Structure formats: structure tokens, C-alpha cells
Amino acid sequence: MxxxxxxxxxxxxxxxxxxxxxxxxxxxxxxxxxxxxxxxxxxxxxxxxxxxxxxxxxxxxxxxxxxxxxxxxxxxxxxxxxxxxxxxxxxxxxxxxxxxxxxxxxxxxxxxxxxxxxxxxxxxxxxxxxxxxxxxxxxxxxxxxxxxxxxxxxxxxxxxxxxxxxxxxxxVDPAFRPINDTAAMRKIAEKYDLPDRFILYVGLIEPRKNLPMLINAYKCLIDGGENYKLVLVGRYGWMYEDLLRQINNLDLGGMVHFTGYVSQEDLPLVYNLSSLFVYPTIYEGFGLPALEAMACGVPVITTDVSSLPEIVGEAGMLVPVNNVEALYGAMIEVLGDEDLCREMINKGIQRAAKFxxxxxxxxxxxxxxxxxxxx
CATH class of the missing domain: 3.40.50.2000 (Glycogen Phosphorylase B;)
Known part of the structure; x- marks a missing residue:
């Protein structure tokens, strides 16, 4: 053939x-x-x-x-x-x-x-x-x-x-895995000016990804006294200006960091540096970033829509789309419970290995x- x-x-x-x-x-x-x-x-x-x-x-x-x-x-x-x-x-x-x-x-x-x-x-x-x-x-x-x-x-x-x-x-590419190379991780953190502790999103900056939901939940997190930065990885898509306005209106300009596009070579290290991955999307054909995050040993919170339950299974936490309170509660729960965090990491690695x-x-x-x- x-x-x-x-x-x-x-x-x-x-x-x-x-x-x-x-x-x-x-x-x-x-x-x-x-x-x-x-x-x-x-x-x-x-x-x-x-x-x-x-x-x-x-x-x-x-x-x-x-x-x-x-x-x-x-x-x-x-x-x-x-x-x-x-x-x-x-x-x-x-x-x-x-x-x-x-x-x-x-x-x-x-x-x-x-x-x-x-x-x-x-x-x-x-x-x-x-x-x-x-x-x-x-x-x-x-x-x-x-x-x-x-x-x-x-x-x-x-x-x-x-x-x-x-x-x-x-x-999922085998390059997406837990990494313990301190020197390589430090180099990537410096390259993209990454903070010490951060919540991560990876994907296009566009309406379908529903980032206003994440920004509002993150605002609740900061107002509650949590000390995490928010890192948004991905190139700007259409209507990204609305998101920038929201961030400025909520006085989060110094807390939200945009890296722009990150290469596939660097991305596994960026995942490994994060404390939590949040994917608030409205609809995904597959949702590859959620799978990559799990493969890297990062706890995942995402929405209960389209393909995400199929991909994440019981290894991540699913919240209703556009429910800011539910997302905020899930973020607080994962970040505040080491045992839950460890369980999600282990389940995520096992789940990702199936793909x-x-x-x-x-x-x-x-x-x-x-x-x-x-x-």
C-alpha cells in the first residue's frame, strides 16, 4: 500500500x-x-x-x-x-x-x-x-x-x-514525565522568568479556553491569602485583549505571568515546575495539555465537558464549566491537602501511561x- x-x-x-x-x-x-x-x-x-x-x-x-x-x-x-x-x-x-x-x-x-x-x-x-x-x-x-x-x-x-x-x-510523548534534573529546571525557570510557586495553564489564549473563569477563581485564591502566581503558557489567539483587561481590572497584573509559546522541548520542564495544572476549557476535541500534565506528575483540575472526562478519568478533579466557586474550591482543596495531591499525582501518571x-x-x-x- x-x-x-x-x-x-x-x-x-x-x-x-x-x-x-x-x-x-x-x-x-x-x-x-x-x-x-x-x-x-x-x-x-x-x-x-x-x-x-x-x-x-x-x-x-x-x-x-x-x-x-x-x-x-x-x-x-x-x-x-x-x-x-x-x-x-x-x-x-x-x-x-x-x-x-x-x-x-x-x-x-x-x-x-x-x-x-x-x-x-x-x-x-x-x-x-x-x-x-x-x-x-x-x-x-x-x-x-x-x-x-x-x-x-x-x-x-x-x-x-x-x-x-x-x-x-x-x-503522550515519553518526554512528558516526572523530571528531577535540578540544573535543567533552574535553567528553564530562568529562561521563562518563572516564579517559585505557581499554578499553570497551557494552551492558546483565546475564548474557547475559558480563561476568565480561571482568572476569577485565581482572584478568590489570592484574596484568601494563598501565595501562588499564575502562569499562562501559549501564544495569543483572537480576542486575547479581553483577558488582559480583566487581569488589569482585578489588579492581578503582577500575579499573572504570560510566557508566550513554549517549545515541546522545554514544556515538560515547565509542567514539572508547577504545583497545579488548571484547564478551564469550554470544549476540547481531546485536551492534550491535561494528559501531558498528568504524565509529568502534576495534579490536574479541568472542566467536566466534551472529551475531558474521557481523558482524565478519575485521576483528575472535574468541575462544572463556568462555575467559578467550584473551581476555586477545587484549587483550595488540592493545594491544601498533601495526601490528596500525592494521590492525584500517582493516579495521573498511571492514567497517562494508557495513552x-x-x-x-x-x-x-x-x-x-x-x-x-x-x-
């Missing part, structure tokens, strides 16, 4: 979906030497994936494009390139695929927020992605979803057959094989 993988959606600073693209390709390279792969990637994506030399993998390196230009290219020039490559199947890793394809097709859906929470997206995305996702759902031979929660949402929202879509839960990229790759490969056998 000659498998094409469309990795052209990989951004220069990958987070959830970008990390999925990188890790899936690496894991497929590790488990499958029987098939040939053709990876379509932009120049920056090729550098980020950085596979060892592998004769089963052929790279087609393309010029870097912005997201809008890439989508136009996908529908116009990409089909010709696919035909020329001779692939039997194309796996499109980020919602969309060319309308016309000369081969079998698998498409991955990361979440259904464009349908369930359209207000959390820019106008351009609200207009484009619902149409594109519906087209992909119709035209693809098979679909994958990054969690069972997203799979069920897709079945309900798009009206697709349950047999057509497979949940291929994400994994591997090798398993993601095996499930994905099974989808490829089923498509080719039935096609």
Missing part, C-alpha cells in the same frame, strides 16, 4: 492538532515497514517532523503558505500532485481534503466546535469550516476522530454512520487497511 499523508496544515508553532500531525507520522514510521508513505509537507513542517532516514518514507516538500492560501492550493493544485505521486490512499490530517481525488481518502476531525460553539471562532472560520467538514464527511471513504467524544459529536452533528468514523485517541502514540498509529493503520480492503 502506498499511503499519502497531508501534513501541510502543520503550523510553525504547533499545539494540539499540530502535535497530532507530528507524532502520528513519527509513530507510523516506528510501527510499519511494510507500506510506503508519501508525506506532503511545507518546508517548515518538514523541519518540525524531523524523522530519521527511512527508505519507506518519501517527502514532497512544498513552499510555505498561509492558511488561506494553503486551502486554495489544496483544492486547485494538490489533486494533480497526488495523482503524480501514485498514492493509493490520502490521509488528510486536518478536517479538509480536495473535493476531487484520484485515490481513496481518510480525513481526521479534531472537534466539532464549528457547529457546537461557532461563536468561539472567527467569522472566516465560521463560514468556511462547516461547509468543508460536511463535504469531507460525505466524500471520504473513512473518518477518524481524536477522541470518542469527538466521534460521538461528529455522528450526531453530521449524521454520519457510526461505522464510518473511528476514534484514534491521542498519545501512547504507538496505539494511535496502530488504530490509524487499521483504518487504512479497512479502506483498501473494502474499496
Amino acid at each position: 502506498r499511503i499519502g499523508i497531508d501534513a501541510t496544515a502543520l503550523p510553525p508553532q504547533p499545539v494540539g492538532a499540530g502535535n497530532y500531525i507530528i507524532q502520528l507520522i513519527r509513530a507510523l514510521a516506528g510501527i510499519n515497514a511494510n507500506d510506503e508513505y508519501v508525506i506532503f509537507a511545507q518546508q517548515r513542517g518538514h523541519a518540525l517532523i524531523s524523522l530519521p532516514e527511512n527508505e519507506s518514507f518519501e517527502w514532497i516538500i512544498l513552499e510555505d503558505r498561509n492558511p488561506g492560501s494553503r486551502l486554495i492550493w489544496e483544492q486547485t493544485l494538490f489533486p494533480r500532485l497526488i495523482r503524480k505521486s501514485g498514492v493509493d490512499l490520502l490521509h488528510s490530517l486536518h478536517y479538509t481534503r480536495p473535493v476531487r481525488l484520484p485515490c481513496a481518502s481518510v480525513v481526521t476531525f479534531h472537534d466539532m466546535t464549528f457547529f457546537l460553539y461557532p461563536e468561539l471562532h472567527t467569522r472566516a472560520k465560521r463560514l468556511f469550516f462547516p461547509l468543508a467538514i460536511r463535504a469531507s464527511a460525505r466524500q471520504a471513504d473513512a473518518l477518524t476522530a481524536i477522541s470518542e467524544s469527538t466521534r460521538q459529536d461528529a455522528i450526531r452533528v453530521l449524521g454520519i454512520s457510526p461505522e464510518k468514523i473511528t476514534a484514534t485517541q491521542l498519545g 501512547t502514540w504507538e496505539q494511535t498509529a496502530k488504530l490509524t493503520l487499521q483504518v487504512y487497511q479497512q479502506v483498501m480492503q473494502t474499496g
Whole structure:
């Protein structure tokens, strides 16, 4: 089987979906030497994936494009390139695929927020992605979803057959683990100007992540006399200015620290330096940062929505979305109870160990094989 993988959606600073693209390709390279792969990637994506030399993998390196230009290219020039490559199947890793394809097709859906929470997206995305996702759902031979929660949402929202879509839960990189390297941790703390004791959030700074809930709960924590800083890791998304205004209005400017984007190499150490990880999101297709935090031995508090109960299980503490009082109470409980904290750490490490990229790759490969056998 000659498998094409469309990795052209990989951004220069990958987070959830970008990390999925990188890790899936690496894991497929590790488990499958029987098939040939053709990876379509932009120049920056090729550098980020950085596979060892592998004769089963052929790279087609393309010029870097912005997201809008890439989508136009996908529908116009990409089909010709696919035909020329001779692939039997194309796996499109980020919602969309060319309308016309000369081969079998698998498409991955990361979440259904464009349908369930359209207000959390820019106008351009609200207009484009619902149409594109519906087209992909119709035209693809098979679909994958990054969690069972997203799979069920897709079945309900798009009206697709349950047999057509497979949940291929994400994994956690082995680099995310408890680390006791004092020198390395000190270096990272200095690099990002991290405080001694802090509560951590990792993800985009945008409305979907529901950070106002965390800021309000953190304000209660500070007013109650707790001495923890709040560190927000991630690049600014759209409407981040509203969050900055909230922080200033609550006089928390000196207590909340923004690091900006942190590389995957540095991120495990940042997790390890934190006392507590809080993820107050409104909706997640998977919620990879919560899994990474657990793998690093950090207690996790998150919301009881979408995929989070599926991922965290009983290893973390779940609170109702937008319930500031419940989040504040959970933070006080975890930070004030060493036995509970230790129990959550141990359960989190055990829970995270169940999620591997090798398993993601095996499930994905099974989808490829089923498509080719039935096609």
C-alpha cells in the first residue's frame, strides 16, 4: 500500500492538532515497514517532523503558505500532485481534503466546535469550516476522530454512520514525565522568568479556553491569602485583549505571568515546575495539555465537558464549566491537602501511561487497511 499523508496544515508553532500531525507520522514510521508513505509537507513542517532516514518514507516538500492560501492550493493544485505521486490512499490530517481525488481518502476531525460553539471562532472560520467538514464527511471513504467524544459529536452533528468514523485517541510523548534534573529546571525557570510557586495553564489564549473563569477563581485564591502566581503558557489567539483587561481590572497584573509559546522541548520542564495544572476549557476535541500534565506528575483540575472526562478519568478533579466557586474550591482543596495531591499525582501518571502514540498509529493503520480492503 502506498499511503499519502497531508501534513501541510502543520503550523510553525504547533499545539494540539499540530502535535497530532507530528507524532502520528513519527509513530507510523516506528510501527510499519511494510507500506510506503508519501508525506506532503511545507518546508517548515518538514523541519518540525524531523524523522530519521527511512527508505519507506518519501517527502514532497512544498513552499510555505498561509492558511488561506494553503486551502486554495489544496483544492486547485494538490489533486494533480497526488495523482503524480501514485498514492493509493490520502490521509488528510486536518478536517479538509480536495473535493476531487484520484485515490481513496481518510480525513481526521479534531472537534466539532464549528457547529457546537461557532461563536468561539472567527467569522472566516465560521463560514468556511462547516461547509468543508460536511463535504469531507460525505466524500471520504473513512473518518477518524481524536477522541470518542469527538466521534460521538461528529455522528450526531453530521449524521454520519457510526461505522464510518473511528476514534484514534491521542498519545503522550515519553518526554512528558516526572523530571528531577535540578540544573535543567533552574535553567528553564530562568529562561521563562518563572516564579517559585505557581499554578499553570497551557494552551492558546483565546475564548474557547475559558480563561476568565480561571482568572476569577485565581482572584478568590489570592484574596484568601494563598501565595501562588499564575502562569499562562501559549501564544495569543483572537480576542486575547479581553483577558488582559480583566487581569488589569482585578489588579492581578503582577500575579499573572504570560510566557508566550513554549517549545515541546522545554514544556515538560515547565509542567514539572508547577504545583497545579488548571484547564478551564469550554470544549476540547481531546485536551492534550491535561494528559501531558498528568504524565509529568502534576495534579490536574479541568472542566467536566466534551472529551475531558474521557481523558482524565478519575485521576483528575472535574468541575462544572463556568462555575467559578467550584473551581476555586477545587484549587483550595488540592493545594491544601498533601495526601490528596500525592494521590492525584500517582493516579495521573498511571492514567497517562494508557495513552501512547504507538496505539494511535496502530488504530490509524487499521483504518487504512479497512479502506483498501473494502474499496
